[in-house]
Amino acid sequence: MRLSSYTADRFLLLLLSLTLVLPFFNFARYSPAPDWWTNSVVVMLLVPVLLLALWRDVAADESYSIAVPRLLPLAGLWWCFVFLPVALRRDGGIYSLALSESLAVLLALVAASLLFQLQNRLGRPQLLITLAAVMLGGGLLQALIGIAQLLQVAPLADGWLVYHQPVPFIMGNVAQRNQFAHVLTWGVLAAVYLWLGQHLRSWLAWPAIGLLALVMAWSGGRLPLAYAGAMLLVAVAWYWRSRDRRLFWGLLSAALLILLMQWGGGWLAKVLTGQSIGSGWDRLGDAGFGARRRIEWQKAWLMISAYPWFGVGLGDYAYHSTWLEAFGGLPKLPESALFTHSHNLIMQLLAETGIPATLLAAGTVSLCLLPFLQKQHANRENAFLLLLAATILGHSMFEYPLWYLPFLLAFLFVLALSPLPPVTVAVRASLRRLGLSVLLLGCLLYLIFGIPGFFTVIKVQQPSRNPAENQQRIEDLLRLSRNPFWAYEAELTLANYLRPSPQDLEIKLQHYEQLARYRPYPMLLCHLAMLRAWHQQPQAAREAMIMAIAAYPEALPVMLQTLTVRSESEIAPLKQLVLQAQQAYRQGGGLAAVQSVASRSLGRPLP
Incomplete structure (x- = not known):
């Protein structure tokens, strides 16, 4: 039975529509990758989408020139401006989100372009x-x-x-x-x-x-x-x-x-x-009507002021936010949680990518959305699309939905369906098919190697009592860490097997420095402080411990327990610092503990 072009287009449309809905039924929300399946279900759905698009392109034998949404060249320029320098510079740490984010944006743009072409064929x-x-x-x-x-x-x-x-x-x-x-x-x-x-x-x-x-x-x-x-x-x-x-x-x-x-x-x-x-x-009016978010926006502004052109780097907001919690002299409202995002799309883009890239993104979005507001385009279809965009942008002013692939897809779908006239691009059919084939192969490889990786990290979160089994787990995690999409999760889990000690100091210190620089969780910072102390870096050790206390006062008992079992002289100043904060906590709660160690003003440049 031969598949007709119309049937293929309808099936393509159904699959693209499901990318906005099906991923949110993810029930496998296990640490350290609770949202992995949400994004991966999108990739799964895009596999048949790309396969059908490839078949459709071959069957149609389309001409040298094709019409694409005006979004595509502008977003492509932004993609090159933001992601290529990161790939070439390679100084954002081994866990930089640039790889995952760049490929996610690329996939979403291709999907949006396919939807635009379906609009031309189906109406x-x-x-x-x-x-x-x-x-x-x-x-x-x-x-x-x-x-x-x-x-x-x-x-x-x-x-x-x-x-x-x-x-x-x-x-x-x-x-x-x-x-x-x-x-x-x-x-x-x-x-x-x-x-x-x-x-x-x-x-x-x-x-x-x-x-x-x-x-x-x-x-x-x-x-x-x-x-x-x-x-x-x-x-x-x-x-x-x-x-x-x-x-x-x-x-x-x-x-x-x-x-x-x-x-x-x-x-x-x-x-x-x-x-x-x-x-x-x-x-x-809960939580001071978003008082914590306003503090994060102040942090983002300090990052923008320090790094206006290119920002602090993709994925580096978390470390700078934690550092500013301790040394920024900002108002204190401790929540003992890691903030990986400023909870505002504009501030986040400014802080991580800089002013020029953010202006390019804002200009692209404005160019695509403004035609919806023109009188000649005031119809029911455009009202529906504009409200979809409004929910995403409104949500993005207080959280970060666009960091999840289904929301990103929905937003790019709206921009691709803008009333703007399309752009005609001259691309050889062979190049189009090669591009679709490469993306299809990439999606398949991502899933083939990613699904076993997910089950590996969730099964070995904590060491067992069997040394031989632990050795096998370490080998599995080291093998998984070679996959750039799983490097962070694998090495974060590996940290549970590498207890801080003066033995193998160089290896452990490098491992914890990289982890804490990307996601400075409380015990990572505590362990990093201990390793720095043993490495004869007392000032750096004190800084890491202050960051841990200032950002996570609720973790003080665990920190104190971890430090108490060590008798080395290098650990004594850290222990004293935590005892001082613990005493302040007993007297005045988390706020008092934070104030006992945090700086009252920003006395030095951001790292």
Whole structure:
């Protein structure tokens, strides 16, 4: 049976749509790679996508010139500007995210270009109907998982559903409340869009929207309030431009349902389960209304001021954030957590890639989104796409959804479907097919070697009591560390087998220096301080210990226990420093412990 081009295109569209939904059902969220499957399911779906695209290109025998979205050359320029210098310079540490991020962005751009070409062949309405139907289905399934979590029946699913005990968190299998609310909001927007085109009857659409809004409120996320605000703005703007009453009332009603559930959802949860569930509205002022985020934004600004042209480097935010926690003289609000991101897309890009790269990214996004706002493009399809982009950008001002491949794909899909006229690019058919073949082979190799790597690291997190078994595990981890996509996870796990001691000092010190420079977790910093002390680096040892205390005051008991068992004279100053902080903690809590060691002002340049 011969596959027709139309059938292939429809199947391609379905697979691309599923990349936005299916990865969020990841249930294998195990340390140290809880999100590996989320991104890898996208790669799995892109394997048949690339295979079909390759077959389609051969079957169509397309001409020398092809039309691509205007996004592609601009984003390609940004990709070269950001990632090529990192690859050539190679001074960002062996665990630099540049490899993973560069390939993820490249794959997402190719997928967005394929979607753009499907729009030309299938038509924009058909493409968006399929996208919306898949988004709605995914959102409703996630909402059902959220209900199972509320009713505390998720543990009965034998590990297939994510859950938290003893207090239930309503987070679906997305496993993070703001991302969960984001996915449910996509479901709301999809339902409204399908209802607008009469592809979904009112008796199905509005109960679905109500259910999604209710579970969204139970998640406790605050961002749905902003999403509802965006719906109201687009409803008014589109009515003013196109006088589309159905669109106006559809978006207005959906936004009001979201707000209504924010106020009444907690009462309904109390009636159903007897539990008090706080909505985003109830949590609006929690944690000083985002005070911790404002501190991270101040840190990012200091990084921008110190490194305006090229930033501190991709993936290097975490170390500089922890260093500034100790020596930046910033306000203190200890959370004993590692911040790998500033929780603001613009500040993060400025801090890690510099001002020129960020301006190029902002210019590209603006160029693609502004045509959606033009009067001649004020239709229902563009309202749907613009609201998808608004949820992603709004979320990105407070967290980092674009660091997850499904959200990145969705954003690039919107930019690729911009009303901007396409660009005609002259590319030989043989080169197109070679590029698709290389990407296809890369995806297959990533999965073939990555899946065993995942199971290796999760099975050997802690040493066993059998020395021979531990030796075999060390050999397995060393072998896995040669895979650049697993180097960090393998060597982080290996650190559990390399206890700090004066023996083999050079090897251990190099190992811990690299780990702490990339992800300065509390015990990594503590062990690094000990190794530096034995290596006759007392000032550097003290600095690492101060960073550990300032960023993780809740880890003081474990640090003290680790230091107490060592009797070497080099360790004594570190032990005294931790004892001093522990005493301050007993008297005034974590804030007092941090203030006992942290600098009151930024007295020296950033590292």
